[in-house]
Amino acid sequence: MSETVGDRLTQVARNGTPGLLTLILVLFSLAPYNFPGSAQLVPPLALMAVFHWGIYRPDLLPGPLAFVLGLLQDVLSGGPLGMWAAVFLLVLVVTASQRRFFLGKMFVVEWLGFALVVPVVFLANWIIGSIYIGAIVDPGALLIQGVLAVAFYPGLSWVMSIVRRMVGRI
Amino acid sequence: MRTPQGNVLKVAVPLRNLLQRFAFVLLIGSAFALMLLGRFDNAAVERARLGIVDAFTPVMDVVSRPVSAVNALVRDFREVVELRSEVARLTEENDRLLQWQTVARRIEAENAAFRSLLGAKTETSSFLIAARVVADAGGPFVRTVLLNAGRQDGVAKGQAVVNANGVVGRIAEVGERAARVLLLSDLNSRVPVVNERSGQRGILAGDNSEWPQLIFLPNQAQVQPGDRIVTSGHGGLLPPGLPIGVVAATGDGVVRVQPLVDWHRLEFVRVVQYDLPKLDGAADGER
Numbered sequence: 001m002s003e004t005v006g007d008r009l010t011q012v013a014r015n016g017t018p019g020l021l022t023l024i025l026v027l028f029s030l031a032p033y034n035f036p037g038s039a040q041l042v043p044p045l046a047l048m049a050v051f052h053w054g055i056y057r058p059d060l061l062p063g064p065l066a067f068v069l070g071l072l073q074d075v076l077s078g079g080p081l082g083m084w085a086a087v088f089l090l091v092l093v094v095t096a097s098q099r100r101f102f103l104g105k106m107f108v109v110e111w112l113g114f115a116l117v118v119p120v121v122f123l124a125n126w127i128i129g130s131i132y133i134g135a136i137v138d139p140g141a142l143l144i145q146g147v148l149a150v151a152f153y154p155g156l157s158w159v160m161s162i163v164r165r166m167v168g169r170i
Numbered sequence: 171m172r173t174p175q176g177n178v179l180k181v182a183v184p185l186r187n188l189l190q191r192f193a194f195v196l197l198i199g200s201a202f203a204l205m206l207l208g209r210f211d212n213a214a215v216e217r218a219r220l221g222i223v224d225a226f227t228p229v230m231d232v233v234s235r236p237v238s239a240v241n242a243l244v245r246d247f248r249e250v251v252e253l254r255s256e257v258a259r260l261t262e263e264n265d266r267l268l269q270w271q272t273v274a275r276r277i278e279a280e281n282a283a284f285r286s287l288l289g290a291k292t293e294t295s296s297f298l299i300a301a302r303v304v305a306d307a308g309g310p311f312v313r314t315v316l317l318n319a320g321r322q323d324g325v326a327k328g329q330a331v332v333n334a335n336g337v338v339g340r341i342a343e344v345g346e347r348a349a350r351v352l353l354l355s356d357l358n359s360r361v362p363v364v365n366e367r368s369g370q371r372g373i374l375a376g377d378n379s380e381w382p383q384l385i386f387l388p389n390q391a392q393v394q395p396g397d398r399i400v401t402s403g404h405g406g407l408l409p410p411g412l413p414i415g416v417v418a419a420t421g422d423g424v425v426r427v428q429p430l431v432d433w434h435r436l437e438f439v440r441v442v443q444y445d446l447p448k449l450d451g452a453a454d455g456e457r
Binding site: 024027028030031032033034035038039040063064067070071072074075076077078079080081082083085086089090093125128129131132133135137138141142145 | 190193194197198200201202203204205207208209215219222223226229230233234237238241303304305306309310311312313314315316350357358378379434435436437
């Protein structure tokens with residue numbers, strides 16, 4: 001079987017889509033939204049992508065890539081270096097190992113799974129962030145951010161499942 | 171929602187698993203190593219950070235444009251809704267400002283006359299570099315924004331960043347094309363200021379809340395709500411007299427300053443390239 005250029009291109013497109021989508025979400029979560037408290041409240045959109053692809057196509061979002069994307073989020077946001085890198089990798093590994101539980105279930109199960117992951121992630125962020133700046137971070141903003149992350153998940157998950165089906169076809 | 175799974179997953183040979191586990195441990199370890207390294211200001215880490223920020227600023231510039239277009243649309247809509255009350259408010263403000271204009275003209279003429287009498291040196295020149303906020307980064311831990319101007323535009327570490335209302339913050343990191351601004355509200359922000367009414371000096375210290383605190387005041391009782399706070403120019407980083415905010419509350423021994431800058435409307439800012447007065451006797455004559 002010889003591979004044509006077209007085959008190679010579709011393969012690249014298929015393998016690159018989840019990473020590219022996560023990258024775009026990293027960038028969009030850092031854009032200046034200019035509403036009160038936006039910098040503190042915009043939920044980590046890329047975390048949702050990592051969770052989603054961890055369940056459905058962990059083969060297309062390898063751990064090192066999730067790590068690099070998390071690191072990019074750390075660097076651009078100016079926060080603690082390595083925090084999101086560790087979080088993305090851990091969330092990916094945990095969801096990918098539990099994916100059999102989620103597959104074929106109703107969406108609510110996936111959503112509940114995400115709602116379980118978020119408090120753990122935000123508690124870890126709170127501890128790491130407080131150590132990083134050397135003062136206790138106000139947990140209020142993190143709490144609202146966490147709630148918003150859970151609230152935004154269905155919408156983003158829906159968009160990503162459309163993309164996933166498109167990827168599955170090529 | 172079943173998807174056809176790749177064959178890759180089925181051919182998971184033990185060796186591959188072992189390698190993956192090793193890579194995982196390695197990556198987690200390096201993440202924690204980075205957290206430690208980032209905690210202590212490491213020059214190499216700093217350089218790498220700036221390099222990445224530099225590379226991604228043009229991308230962030232593109233990404234932030236549709237976002238700011240939507241922001242502008244929302245603002246336009248709100249402005250149309252509030253048009254009548256806004257016109258009334260502006261008319262009133264205009265009347266008041268016209269009175270101030272007369273006063274300002276008189277004082278300006280007076281000042282010029284006094285200056286020529288004294289032979290005082292005029293303010294050192296400052297040059298403004300316009301920049302756009304491309305990322306409202308920070309999250310819950312730091313209060314910073316990224317600008318699409320850097321060393322090649324003349325931006326340098328420590329320079330003041332202002333918008334039409336007043337001081338926004340200070341340049342904390344500079345790359346070739348990008349710069350990170352430490353906002354006045356950040357926990358690490360310390361700006362020497364002076365109370366315009368009493369001439370008292372103090373330090374404006376951010377604490378991650380929207381209203382920074384005024385600390386190291388010689389006598390707290392002399393501060394009253396409504397006092398205007400401006401930069402003092404001490405330390406030579408910021409030019410003196412840039413408007414910062416007004417004293418909002420003085421309760422419990424904590425003096426809070428409400429910045430003139432609206433944190434939620436930071437889009438275009440200017441970086442103040444300020445030449446520190448040389449030590450020829452003129453430096454102390456400003457305030």
